[in-house]
Every structure is written in C-alpha cells, then in structure tokens.
Amino acid sequence: MATAKKKAAAKPARTSKAPAAAVKKPAGIACPHCGKALDGIRPVTAFCRQDKTVVAELFKGHEGKFNVFECAGCGKDVRLDLALVYRDEEHASLIYYLPPADRTTIAAAEAAIGRIVEQLFGVDAKSEDVPDCRLTLSLQEFIEKIALLEDGLDDRVVEFIKYHIFLRNEHDIDPQKVTLLYNFTSSDEEALEFVIFNRKTGKAENATSVPMTLYHEVKDALLTDKELHEEVCTLFRGRYYVNAAALF
Template identity: 30%
Template sequence: MEKREKVFKIACPKCGHKFEESLPTAIFALGADREEIIAGNFANLTCPECGNKFVLNYRFAYTDEANLFMLVNDPAFVDRKARLAFSTGLGLIGAARKDELIKRTLRITYDYQALREKIAIFESGLDDKVVELMKYFLINSEDFSYDPCQIKDFIFTKDKEFHLKTVLSVGLKLEFSDILYDTIVNNYGDLIKKDMNYLIDRNWAKNFLKAE
C-alpha cells in the first residue's frame, strides 16, 4: 500500500520558529502509524529551535480495509466552509470510487481524541451512531448524577467502556451496556441507516433525536 508523505510548513506554537516536517497524509490501519495514534505518540514534534514538544493536528485519511472504515481527520472541519468543501468534494468523486466508498463507513474527526474513539468503536464492530445515542441516553437518564452540560469528555475506549471527564476534571467510568445498545439498534436502526452525516458526535445525537 502506498504511503503518501507531504512536507508541511510548521510554526512552533511556543517560539514561532518555522520549520518543515514530512508527515503521512494516507495512513493504513496495519502500519506503525496506527499504534502511534492509539498510544498518543502520533505527529509528536519537537521544535529544532527551542526544543518545545507539541502534537500537530493536521489533515490526513486513515483507512482500515479489514474493518471497512475510512476516517478523515481534518482540524479545519469545525469551520462551516470546510464542511461545504468536503461535501462538494464527495460529489466530484468518480462513480467507481464512490461505490468503493459506500462499502466503507466514512467519518470526519477533527482531533486525535475523536479519531482514537472512532478507531476503538469500529475495531469493536460497533456502530458509532448507536454509541453516540447511547451516550445521550446515559447522560440524560435519571440515575446519572451530573448535569449533561457538566460533562466535557465522554469517550468510548478500546476496553469497551466509557471514560468521562467533567468540566472540573473529575474522571468517571461508565459500563457499556449491550442491552441498551441492542435496544437503540431495534428502535432507531432504520432511521440511522437513512442518516447521511459524516460528523458523528454528541451534537449529532442531540440533533438526530430532535429531528425524529
């Protein structure tokens, strides 16, 4: 498999020194890059001028041919213009390539935490839309001891559990419930199939349930 590298012009976030670094733009799940992403060591750079260490979030595609998914990590995607460019770009893809894409689940992430979570979900053979709806129901249930807006992070991990962090940095763990997962599949499966969004996060779940 071809590994595409691109030279990036980078400015050190600490001293502003500009330097160049060659980084992959097409990553495949079998390589060392996957290990690095999961371990949190991916795109860790050191400024040659001041020695500052930082993580560069940049645009690349991550493809897993065994589990049939493709993730486009794009830090600019939070911006509306980038979203429009992305959907227009998909319209220009040739028919053959499109067929190939449809067989895979295509998702957008804009940081490494979200990217790692998608990898964990799809490698576990789960549907990320169901997982996001699960989070919504867990966080809004009467048994949940926090207000939903107090939860900053709510992440599915490779150990098949949820790690949460409150805005005050309190860490919590929640068990993954297969019963809840299956109930959501039964109740929302058909609607989920019709949903064509690529950016699936907590916001998506909220809007999905509102539209329903």
C-alpha cells in the same frame, strides 16, 4: 464509461492513495517556540489499519510521539495538529479528523468532507460503492472511532446509546457539560464503558457503562425493528459527524 471508472475507484482496494491526496499537505510549518522552519519533517497525514506503530503512537495521546518533531533550532518538541485520514479497507471505512485551524463550524467541516468524498468517488456514486466516511473534530473522537472499528463495534449504535444516556441525564451527564468517549482500554468484556470528560477542563472525571448485551440488543433491533431503524437513521442520516453530543 465514467461511471465504470468511478465504480472501480470506489472499491476499497483502490482507495489507498486517494485519501492521502485529499488531505492538504502541510507547508511552511514553523516552530511555535523559536519560529525556525521545521524542514525535512514527514508528518503523518494518512495511515491505515496496518500501520500498527502509527496507530499505537496516536492512541498514547499526549504521552505518545504522534506527529511530534524536535525543532533543530531550539531542541523543543513540536506537536503538530494536522488534518488526518485513517482508512480501513477491510471494513471499507474512512475516518477524517479536521483540526480547529481547518474549520469554522461543524456544518462547514461536514461540507468539506462532502467535497472530498465527491472528488474521490464521484457525485453519482452509489452509496454501496462509497466507504463509510466519518468526520471527527478532536483527536479523542478520532481515536475513539478507530478503536470502535478495531473492536468491531458499530459507532452508530454506540452513539445511539450515548444519546440515551444523555437524555436520561442521570448523575449530571449533561451533553453541554461533558463528553462520553468509548473506553477501549477497559478489560470488562461484559460492559460497554464510557469515560466521562469535562468539556471545560478536558479532564476525565468519571466513567459510566451499559451492559454489552444492551449494545447487541440495539444492534439486532436495528435490523428487525423498523421504528428503531428509522429513529437512528433520522438522527444520523446524511451526517459524517456521527456524534451523540452534536444532537443536543
């Protein structure tokens, strides 16, 4: 009986309320400028593909007003960095973002997401009944994962390609120095473009790309080439944090 219940809860259509409950409700947030409590605000902690205005605001980054609230005390804008969960029921996907305050190490963050998934879907849930869950550790990574989903791209394939770009290490694309993020604003449909961000400054420094045909070759090969499939599985197996830079 319990199994049947868990199975039902794991169906994408039933996940709508659960992830919101799994993310801690922010309590007692004070303005960092004047210390006054930010009362009556309703920050976003869980949203979905259909929440277009929320997604659009998030995608604007620092230009946007995602979880930005004006303090009633000093009138300054306060940008809240809270744990977030995005769900895409169509693709049975959940993407989590854990801010620095909510984690110590990647392993601890992975364990935290593991516990949430267990709570939501049960310890014995079959893998096909559990949505694809991803962990991200920066808002940029969070936005990237959402953009990949929305553009119908497989993030494992994209991270595998990034991994090989890092391995080649041409033009000083060193995972210790830079991160690569999918450029979802690129209008070139023939290329899979990445913006190169300097890890120290956080600034976009350059860009690199691979032909989109390569993406499709790798994706197709994953289905037919056992060796490649095994390699990708070994790299990302059991991970919620699917990120090429974390492999170095």
